[in-house]
Amino acid sequence: MNNINFGNNKYGWEFIVRGKGTFPLDMLRYDKCYPLKPLPTRRTDTVVDVLLRVDMDRSLTPERWSSFGWEIVEAYKLNKYFQRK
Numbered sequence: 001m002n003n004i005n006f007g008n009n010k011y012g013w014e015f016i017v018r019g020k021g022t023f024p025l026d027m028l029r030y031d032k033c034y035p036l037k038p039l040p041t042r043r044t045d046t047v048v049d050v051l052l053r054v055d056m057d058r059s060l061t062p063e064r065w066s067s068f069g070w071e072i073v074e075a076y077k078l079n080k081y082f083q084r085k
Contacts, residue, residue, distance in 0.1 A: 006060040009077040013054050014084055019070030020047045027068065028052075031061055049073070055082065 014036070017027075022043045028034060033054040040048055054060075055078075062072045076084040 006062055006072075006075065008057050008059050010057050011078040011080050011082065012056055012058070013060055013075055014051070014078060015053075015060060015075040016049050016051055016073050017065055017070045018047060018049050018073045019065075019068070020044050021069055023050065024065075024068035024070060027065060027070075030064065032056065032058055053078075 013033075015033075023040050025039075031052075031054060033052045036051045036053055039050060060072060060075060065072055079085050
């Protein structure tokens with residue numbers, strides 16, 4: 001994972017989570033994020049990457065993702081145009 005402070009960012013985040021098994025849908029609510037591409041619809045035995053975005057001043061929660069067996073592998077702060085910094 002890139003070395004990044006997961007604290008608040010005024011304009012939000014774009015981040016990639018990696019895992020296998022059932023995608024933890026409740027994390028979308030918990031982190032107030034949404035997928036930028038379709039989510040895996042069923043349990044998978046292969047490792048998949050999922051691109052997500054949160055459009056507000058909010059911290060990411062890598063420990064909680066890990067508790068579901070998924071890991072934040074990349075995270076990018078967004079600027080006021082919702083582009084990666």
